[in-house]
Amino acid sequence: MNDASTVDELRNQLVDEILGQHSLPPAVEHALRTVRRDAHLPGLDPADAYTNNAVTIKENPDGPLALSCASVPSTVAMMLAQLDAQPGDHVLEIGAGTGYNAALLSEIVGPTGEVTTVDIDADVALHARQALNRTGYEHVRVIERDGLVGAPEHAPYNRIIGTVGFWDVPAALRQQLAEGGRLVLPLRWRGQTRSVAFHRRGETLTSDGMELCGFVPIIGQDGERIVELADGIVRLHHDQDQGIDSEQLAEVFASPETIEWADVRVGRQEPFDGLWLRITAFEDTICRIEVTKQALARGVRRPVIPVRSPALVEGDSLAYLIAERDDADAERPVRLGAVGYGSYGTELARRMVAHITAWSPDRTAVPRLSIYPGKSSDRDLPAGHSFDKRESRVVISYEEDPRRRA
Known part of the structure; x- marks a missing residue:
């Protein structure tokens, strides 16, 4: 042709x-x-x-x-x-x-x-x-x-x-x-x-x-880390500053699961990636969880997207985003929630649900991201949630803290 x-x-x-x-x-x-x-x-x-x-x-x-x-x-x-x-x-x-x-x-x-x-x-x-x-x-x-x-x-x-x-x-x-x-x-x-x-x-x-978006990573930057759990069939992808400890999490999936549901629903084709983005403005514990087919077969609860879903990780515990069909709303038949594992699993699942609830009223809101030189002092930074990378300091904020509106 x-x-x-x-x-x-x-x-x-x-x-x-x-x-x-x-x-x-x-x-x-x-x-x-x-x-x-x-x-x-x-x-x-x-x-x-x-x-x-x-x-x-x-x-x-x-x-x-x-x-x-x-x-x-x-x-x-x-x-x-x-x-x-x-x-x-x-x-x-x-x-x-x-x-x-x-x-x-x-x-x-x-x-x-x-x-x-x-x-x-x-x-x-x-x-x-x-x-x-x-x-x-x-x-x-x-x-x-x-x-x-x-x-x-x-x-x-x-x-x-x-x-x-x-x-x-x-x-x-x-x-x-x-x-x-x-x-x-x-x-x-x-x-x-x-x-x-x-x-x-x-x-x-x-x-x-x-x-x-998604892109092939540039060669020469290696600030992201991977922690393997449950014999490598569950993986956490996190930033180097988050300090997630694989030894603390070694038995996390041996603990009972806790499920919490939000009163928030989405349509089958409705994007909810803005939730993950929003959480990054308020949590240093947020990262990506990848749950393989082998893990699902062993009884690990299915994340909303198995290969990439947001997770909160703290100490020996984690919680991540899940979903279920809920026909209470025909236009939005998918209900969002969280599953938690570990000694703080219930608390983390409830925190995830609080973020879901705060995100829902304004689902397309986009934060402001500011990049400052790595040498900048705290007093140089504006209001917002800050974290450090190797060559820069990052500040992410919304005009209004959604937790104040919830």
């Missing part, structure tokens, strides 16, 4: 599908309708290139996640909308991938703008360079380099975007962003990832929007 008109039709159909999910600036829509994704994925049938799916371009021999992939097109579009690049902007991209995103950026910033993309992997950088050359974007810079250091020789940048997952915001990228510039990163904290759009004011990065 290589007929040009057919390929154009496939591309436009995909863009129409994306527009059904996201409101896009005209410049982003134009770029998506112009740049050929199939040309950046040679050997792949165009019918597959123009589906709303990620495509792996380099496997990782050392782990389950790919080293590099072409991101889901709707996620690409959403992040470009967050970035809000303008004609003439100088843009830095971390994670060259196929070169497709860099080509889209080049279309958006136009002939007076500049796009620089960096990737640590030589094969990936070469793939991007060759694809950009084939498709008429020879002017895009492709640099083989650790993305954590950016490209200071071409700074400052009006816009910086990461197309790999970050656990921390590198000081180097903040320093290379122009005053008033925008930075969009898939940022991970407390077991969940959001594409966060920041703007720079002095040494501070402050968010003005965030969206759920």
Whole structure:
């Protein structure tokens, strides 16, 4: 299927599908309708290139996640909308991938703008360079380099975007962003990832929007830890500062379970990921639990999503989000609750239910995330819940504490 008109039709159909999910600036829509994704994925049938799916371009021999992939097109579009690049902007991209995103950026910033993309992997950088050359974007810079250091020789940048997952915001990228510039990163904290759009004011990065996403993690940041429980069939994914002790939790699932239900229901297709996000603004005990099929077969209670659900962990105890069908409300037939294990299991389950109850009245509320230099003192930080990463201090807050309204 290589007929040009057919390929154009496939591309436009995909863009129409994306527009059904996201409101896009005209410049982003134009770029998506112009740049050929199939040309950046040679050997792949165009019918597959123009589906709303990620495509792996380099496997990782050392782990389950790919080293590099072409991101889901709707996620690409959403992040470009967050970035809000303008004609003439100088843009830095971390994670060259196929070169497709860099080509889209080049279309958006136009002939007076500049796009620089960096990737640590030589094969990936070469793939991007060759694809950009084939498709008429020879002017895009492709640099083989650790993305954590950016490209200071071409700074400052009006816009910086990461197309790999970050656990921390590198000081180097903040320093290379122009005053008033925008930075969009898939940022991970407390077991969940959001594409966060920041703007720079002095040494501070402050968010003005965030969206759920998932990305291959950047090489060189290892701030997340994994604790294996029940012979490795249950795993907790947590940040290094949380100090979860596997020895304390060794017998947690040998204890009786406690179940608490909230008077909160959701529709079958209704998102509830905002609950996890909200809890991160009030709890240092929140992380991600992964319960395998083997654990479920042994009687461990099913989390709402077995591979990734929010959990509260404290000492020798934990509690996590669960759900059950409840036909009391036909439009929202799924009831949310929590199951607790361990000596504090009941208390943690009730705390989870309190968070569910507080989240429910305003389910789409988004907090503000502020990034301060790691050297900042407590008095430099605004009101909100703060926690530290290696190169930055993070403050997350809602305009109003939901526990005050509950």
